[in-house]
Amino acid sequence: MSVLESLENYLLTEIAVGLGKKTLGPDEDLLELGIIDSLGLMKLISFMEEDFGIRIPDEEVIPENFQSLNCMAKLVELQVQN
Amino acid sequence: MRDYLLHHLLQRSALQYPDNVAVIFKEKSVTYSDLERQSSSIAGALQQLGIRKGDRVGIMFSKSIEQIVALFGILKSGAIYVPLDPAAPAARVEYMIRHCGIECLITTPGNLKLLSLNSEDALGISTALLIGTDAEVVNHGTIVSKSLSLDVEAAGDHGGFQAVEMSDSSPAYILHTSGSTGNPKGVAISHLNALTFIEMAASYFDVTASDRFCSHAPLHFDLSVFDIFVAIKQGAAIVLLPEMLSTFPVKLAEYIDKEQITVWNSVSSVLTLLADKGVLESRNLDSLRLVHFSGDIMPVKYLRLLAQRMKNAAFYNIYGQTEANSSLCYPIGAIPDDDSWRIPIGKPFPNFDVFALNGERQVVSHPGDEGELYVSSSTVAYGYWNDRDMSGEKFVPDPRYPFLDKIVYKTGDLVRIDEDGNYLFSGRTDHMVKSRGYRIELAEIETVLSGHPDVVAAVAIPIPDDLVGNRIFAVIAPASGCSVGTEELFRYCTPRLPKYMIPETMAFRDSLPMTSSGKVDRKKLGEELVNSEEWAFP
Numbered sequence: 001m002s003v004l005e006s007l008e009n010y011l012l013t014e015i016a017v018g019l020g021k022k023t024l025g026p027d028e029d030l031l032e033l034g035i036i037d038s039l040g041l042m043k044l045i046s047f048m049e050e051d052f053g054i055r056i057p058d059e060e061v062i063p064e065n066f067q068s069l070n071c072m073a074k075l076v077e078l079q080v081q082n
Numbered sequence: 083m084r085d086y087l088l089h090h091l092l093q094r095s096a097l098q099y100p101d102n103v104a105v106i107f108k109e110k111s112v113t114y115s116d117l118e119r120q121s122s123s124i125a126g127a128l129q130q131l132g133i134r135k136g137d138r139v140g141i142m143f144s145k146s147i148e149q150i151v152a153l154f155g156i157l158k159s160g161a162i163y164v165p166l167d168p169a170a171p172a173a174r175v176e177y178m179i180r181h182c183g184i185e186c187l188i189t190t191p192g193n194l195k196l197l198s199l200n201s202e203d204a205l206g207i208s209t210a211l212l213i214g215t216d217a218e219v220v221n222h223g224t225i226v227s228k229s230l231s232l233d234v235e236a237a238g239d240h241g242g243f244q245a246v247e248m249s250d251s252s253p254a255y256i257l258h259t260s261g262s263t264g265n266p267k268g269v270a271i272s273h274l275n276a277l278t279f280i281e282m283a284a285s286y287f288d289v290t291a292s293d294r295f296c297s298h299a300p301l302h303f304d305l306s307v308f309d310i311f312v313a314i315k316q317g318a319a320i321v322l323l324p325e326m327l328s329t330f331p332v333k334l335a336e337y338i339d340k341e342q343i344t345v346w347n348s349v350s351s352v353l354t355l356l357a358d359k360g361v362l363e364s365r366n367l368d369s370l371r372l373v374h375f376s377g378d379i380m381p382v383k384y385l386r387l388l389a390q391r392m393k394n395a396a397f398y399n400i401y402g403q404t405e406a407n408s409s410l411c412y413p414i415g416a417i418p419d420d421d422s423w424r425i426p427i428g429k430p431f432p433n434f435d436v437f438a439l440n441g442e443r444q445v446v447s448h449p450g451d452e453g454e455l456y457v458s459s460s461t462v463a464y465g466y467w468n469d470r471d472m473s474g475e476k477f478v479p480d481p482r483y484p485f486l487d488k489i490v491y492k493t494g495d496l497v498r499i500d501e502d503g504n505y506l507f508s509g510r511t512d513h514m515v516k517s518r519g520y521r522i523e524l525a526e527i528e529t530v531l532s533g534h535p536d537v538v539a540a541v542a543i544p545i546p547d548d549l550v551g552n553r554i555f556a557v558i559a560p561a562s563g564c565s566v567g568t569e570e571l572f573r574y575c576t577p578r579l580p581k582y583m584i585p586e587t588m589a590f591r592d593s594l595p596m597t598s599s600g601k602v603d604r605k606k607l608g609e610e611l612v613n614s615e616e617w618a619f620p
Contacts, residue, residue: 034169037329039550039586042549059332
């Protein structure tokens with residue numbers, strides 16, 4: 001599974017359950033949709049750190065990095081390189 | 083004569099500080115004279131729509147200058163404002179509209195459209211006042227709507243606004259909190275109730291026109307009363323915090339620094355997240371002089387961190403409920419080295435009379451003895467809107483005055499007194515918990531879950547958590563032969579419960595453990611959950 005797919009899968013099964021969404025577009029604004037709130041964000045970050053074996057520094061927890069699946073995938077790639 | 087209605091505070095400040103900035107949101111701001119003029123236009127427009135003294139007007143905005151203008155407009159028209167959260171499920175909003183008898187909704191064209199789209203039935207409102215610059219023609223069945231743009235509103239034209247004479251005993255707003263019957267309950271607050279607290283707080287905390295309040299709490303949350311009205315009374319600035327920033331602690335810290343906030347008032351969980359993830363060492367937070375936290379328990383290790391980074395701030399643990407506003411506070415002095423120290427909820431504010439009754443209905447006076455806390459003050463609300471039974475249970479005659487029908491608020495909180503006369507929170511008499519500062523009646527969640535056709539019984543279990551207060555889990559007993567799943571139940575809850583009330587995870591059992599008295603054994607379930615492999619605690 002690609003980073004993008006695995007993020008989409010986690011969001012749909014763990015964070016956005018109940019909204020009845022079957023897919024998330026790579027550029028869909030997840031903050032605008034209200035899918036990510038503070039508790040959801042905490043869960044998402046620990047999933048990303050575990051699943052991709054990275055550490056996301058607090059400084060990187062900003063809206064620009066969590067706006068959409070594409071933004072998150074970029075963040076993951078960057079942290080993998082580091 | 084003293085100001086006896088909430089909007090008098092604005093009228094007086096607009097005369098005294100016409101050019102002070104009253105409200106700031108992102109790049110926009112309004113002065114006190116703007117706010118006074120624009121809110122009169124709204125009041126005039128509401129009156130033209132037929133709104134009269136005592137009518138309920140729903141106010142549905144996300145954080146915006148328009149929201150504050152609309153709030154004062156409603157008050158000036160003599161009506162009662164009822165905040166409706168644009169992010170709340172449509173069914174919940176519809177319930178509030180029906181239950182409060184809201185006739186008119188003041189909102190944006192976009193919010194009304196979304197609400198109409200998501201509602202199963204026709205909305206119960208007959209009129210709407212739409213605020214916005216887009217002159218889009220909105221047609222929503224039988225709702226008569228009127229549009230008003232604050233930007234092009236002519237100076238001096240108050241839209242025919244007629245000042246309304248009424249007394250301070252008139253209801254001013256209705257705030258909804260979680261209800262154990264499965265529906266939220268609306269606490270009706272009078273002008274006097276609110277002003278009693280506002281006047282006390284403005285003087286107790288030495289608020290001046292040079293203060294800059296960060297308005298974090300949404301309007302449907304009673305912390306907003308302090309932020310908005312205390313600031314307005316003193317001619318200070320209200321800096322509205324965009325909702326999304328509280329999710330991103332780094333941005334929140336940047337915002338406090340950039341906006342030079344002097345007064346902060348929020349639930350504890352926002353501050354614990356800020357301390358834990360805000361990278362505070364890279365910010366200058368010296369502008370803060372007052373930091374209030376409330377709602378849930380603040381872990382000492384985070385408080386210590388905040389105190390180090392907010393060097394000029396005085397910290398207060400604030401205790402209260404919507405029904406009686408904040409009644410107790412504990413000023414934080416030296417912070418003990420012991421991380422297990424439980425911060426007291428402190429002593430009553432001036433003009434509050436607070437006492438605790440033990441099982442024999444005697445006032446608790448010895449350190450260590452436990453009792454239920456009661457609040458007596460002019461801040462105590464009339465009761466729950468359209469709910470005499472529930473009001474009678476919580477707003478009760480003061481047992482200390484058996485010959486009078488003097489009403490006190492029965493909080494349901496168990497407390498002890500310490501050696502210094504401070505109250506300490508020790509638990510609840512019922513199943514209400516706090517999560518991220520929100521009051522949650524576990525029964526409200528359970529009622530919704532049990533309403534699913536394939537569910538026999540459901541129990542909501544709070545698991546204490548340092549950062550958010552409590553995390554909510556649920557255990558479900560499905561009907562025999564039914565295989566209802568987590569996803570189906572999440573889908574069922576989403577349109578019925580606000581997001582913070584939907585259990586994070588659900589587990590399924592053929593039956594629920596019972597105590598010897600035949601009640602569900604919550605304690606046993608809680609212990610099982612914490613120790614079970616089935617639950618992932620990130």
